[in-house]
Amino acid sequence: MINTIKKIVMHPWIALGFRLYIGGLFVFAAMYKINYAAEFATTIASYQIVPYWAVNALAVFMPWVEIICGGLLILGIRVRSVSTIIAGLLVVFTVAIFINLLRDAPISCGCFHTVEDPISWWTILRDVTWIGMTMHIYYFDSVLQTDQLFLGKLKRIHS
DSSP: OHHHHHHHHTOHHHHHHHHHHHHHHHHHHHHHHHHTHHHHHHHHHHTOOSOGGGHHHHHHHHHHHHHHHHHHHHHTSSHHHHHHHHHHHHHHHHHHHHHHHHHTOOOBOOSSOSSOOBOOHHHHHHHHHHHHHHHHHHHHOOSSOHHHHHHHHHHHHHO
8 A cells, every 4th residue: 555655656747747837837937027027026125035236136037047947847858957946946935935924024925926915824835835846856757858858869879
């Protein structure tokens, strides 16, 4: 029974589902932020964690990191590297939300739109769940990785 559950949990097709979900999530989240960088800068500033001089640069730079990493994850390119970056981003987001929950700050997450429900402990739970999915991708994803398929063909050509 335990081996069956273990096989199901560690199955690479589940990791593929998580990979497509997290990749799509990051692409979707970045699209709005790229189009409305000024509003996103206001959201970043509302967290009161980033120095004032870095808010605009972060508002422009971070969504591009999100969309590139999300796209690479969907395409299956450098999955372990990209999942590490995404997990790191999620940890930073979770810590920022946690700090503002402790401050009792009535701010929105800013994850998908600038006007959202205020952050809550459910936001932390959601982000921790996404971190778990990303870790699952890191350890168990092996299906349809584009770079691995390409490298396999290269090895056969050179052999």
